[in-house]
Amino acid sequence: MQGKLKITLVKSHIGKPASHRAVLNGMGLTKRLKTVSLPDTPETRGMINKVKHLVRIEE
Secondary structure (H helix, E strand, O other), X not given: OOOEEEEEEOOOOOOOOHHXXXXXXXXXXXXXXXXXXXXXXXXXXXXXXXXXXXXXXEO
């Protein structure tokens, strides 16, 4: 069984490239300090890796 990851947006997406905004919207992170719970899959890890400077991850 896969674990869950708690991902919190800690920095704003304003002024960031469109690809970063698209990844954040795909994860459901639309506002600063919003937290979502996503499955720990390679796809999710890839999305996190692209915007790791904007989010905080808890396992």
